[in-house]
Amino acid sequence: MKKDDFFQRVYHVVKRIPYGRVTTYGLIAKYLGSSSSARTVGWALNASHNDSSIPAHRVVNRKGLLTGKHHFKGFELMRQLLESEGIIIEDDKVLDFEQKIWTPK
DNA sequence: TTTCTGACAACAA
DNA sequence: ATTGTTGCCAGAA
Numbered sequence: 001m002k003k004d005d006f007f008q009r010v011y012h013v014v015k016r017i018p019y020g021r022v023t024t025y026g027l028i029a030k031y032l033g034s035s036s037s038a039r040t041v042g043w044a045l046n047a048s049h050n051d052s053s054i055p056a057h058r059v060v061n062r063k064g065l066l067t068g069k070h071h072f073k074g075f076e077l078m079r080q081l082l083e084s085e086g087i088i089i090e091d092d093k094v095l096d097f098e099q100k101i102w103t104p105k
Numbered sequence: 106t107t108t109c110t111g112a113c114a115a116c117a118a
Numbered sequence: 119a120t121t122g123t124t125g126c127c128a129g130a131a
Contacts, residue, residue: 037125
């Protein structure tokens with residue numbers, strides 16, 4: 001690999017998020033080795049729109065807030081996708097967030 | 106090349 | 119508790 005793209009690593013992790021679970025930018029960043037590169041993770045997800053099969057709706061910020069929903073086609077889309085997986089969204093945040101959180105290993 | 110911005114996070118005041 | 123600043127990485131102007 002020439003670059004070992006940071007983005008590719010992000011996608012790799014995001015694709016591994018199991019059904020009915022969510023994760024955070026910080027967690028992914030930490031898994032990648034840069035505990036403070038959460039911003040770049042979000043940036044990667046932004047570019048992931050071009051890539052298919054990236055469940056970006058399962059990635060939220062550390063508070064469980066759906067900060068990225070504004071980047072979806074519709075503001076309701078992200079929420080609906082999550083609720084379809086058993087994740088309840090209340091006021092743009094994940095209920096029982098600590099239970100739904102998934103950490104890459 | 107420099108500067109700014111961005112789906113974040115941690116810390117200082 | 120709220121606001122401002124800094125760190126991190128990549129891309130656009």
